[in-house]
Amino acid sequence: MEKCEGKSCSSCEKRHQESKDEILRCKLDRIKYKLIVMSGKGGVGKSSVAVYCALELANRGYRVGLMDVDLHGPSVPRMLGLQGLLGVTPNQEIMPHRYGRNLQVVSIESLLQDRDSAVIWRGPIKHGVIKQFIADIEWGDLDFLVIDCPPGTGDEPLSIAHIIPEAQAVIVTTPQEVALADVRKSINFCRKVGLNILGIVENMAGLYCPHCGGFVPIFKTGGGEKTAKDMGIAFLGSLPFNPAVVEAGDSGKPILEKNPGDPFSDAVKTVVDEIVARLQLVPPCRMATN
Numbered sequence: 001m002e003k004c005e006g007k008s009c010s011s012c013e014k015r016h017q018e019s020k021d022e023i024l025r026c027k028l029d030r031i032k033y034k035l036i037v038m039s040g041k042g043g044v045g046k047s048s049v050a051v052y053c054a055l056e057l058a059n060r061g062y063r064v065g066l067m068d069v070d071l072h073g074p075s076v077p078r079m080l081g082l083q084g085l086l087g088v089t090p091n092q093e094i095m096p097h098r099y100g101r102n103l104q105v106v107s108i109e110s111l112l113q114d115r116d117s118a119v120i121w122r123g124p125i126k127h128g129v130i131k132q133f134i135a136d137i138e139w140g141d142l143d144f145l146v147i148d149c150p151p152g153t154g155d156e157p158l159s160i161a162h163i164i165p166e167a168q169a170v171i172v173t174t175p176q177e178v179a180l181a182d183v184r185k186s187i188n189f190c191r192k193v194g195l196n197i198l199g200i201v202e203n204m205a206g207l208y209c210p211h212c213g214g215f216v217p218i219f220k221t222g223g224g225e226k227t228a229k230d231m232g233i234a235f236l237g238s239l240p241f242n243p244a245v246v247e248a249g250d251s252g253k254p255i256l257e258k259n260p261g262d263p264f265s266d267a268v269k270t271v272v273d274e275i276v277a278r279l280q281l282v283p284p285c286r287m288a289t290n
């Protein structure tokens with residue numbers, strides 16, 4: 001072992017860093033599947049897809065962690081109605097928020113005293129925070145870690161690709177060409193940094209009129225599926241536009257609980273069926289739903 005040279009000793013620092021990286025690896029080894037939910041364009045519904053897929057997986061009895069790495073614009077705690085700061089365990093690890101029996105949630109918003117304060121960080125700090133979101137959190141054993149990223153191919157998805165190279169991407173888009181152009185960038189990003197792509201989800205793919213029940217393709221439909229086909233990627237399904245999803249996101253009461261059996265909730269189930277099938281997962285033997 002190298003001898004310590006006192007204050008700011010580089011060999012101590014190196015050992016400290018190595019042990020931190022070991023803790024990070026240990027934590028990741030206790031999580032079976034890591035899904036990074038990303039998109040080329042903002043506002044296409046990434047956080048909603050991350051939240052609803054995480055909820056549906058938890059409802060099926062899988063143990064799920066939901067990690068919001070949208071550090072500048074976190075929305076997951078609000079969507080789930082989670083308030084208050086995260087607690088600390090006796091061994092100084094941070095406890096995630098619990099949502100029901102099977103879902104645990106971590107977001108920068110739950111670590112800030114003032115929810116509305118702006119996070120002004122450059123890439124290296126964000127990289128460190130994302131590492132801490134895994135290493136310093138008491139996640140325990142998980143079947144899934146669902147990671148909600150900000151839009152684009154910037155610091156956060158790049159950090160995830162570096163820290164969790166085994167993560168698999170779920171790319172969210174809306175059906176119109178302006179969004180699809182950015183999706184192709186996300187796909188090329190994943191290919192460049194070596195992230196496996198699980199598939200594409202098309203969101204806001206038409207509206208069922210609440211008055212006549214007719215189908216209105218507000219942003220067109222089918223663009224996500226066509227892009228998936230053109231780029232040789234799996235298509236995981238389409239979610240319709242549903243005004244109740246906006247209301248549910250604002251009120252912190254997800255629609256899956258409030259309104260089972262509507263077209264949006266059914267479509268979420270189909271997407272999760274596809275994810276589970278693609279990962280060739282057996283249903284969990286713990287029969288506890290969320």
Ligand SMILES: Nc1ncnc2c1ncn2[C@@H]1O[C@H](COP(=O)(O)OP(=O)(O)OP(=O)(O)O)[C@@H](O)[C@H]1O
Binds near residue numbers: 045203249
């Ligand atoms: N299928 C849908 N039907 C109706 N509203 C939706 C649907 N999906 C998302 N929304 C709404 O659209 C808005 C943006 O969704 P969301 O925050 O999930 O997008 P995002 O891609 O994560 O945004 P950002 O790029 O800002 O991170 C929210 O108000 C949300 O409730």
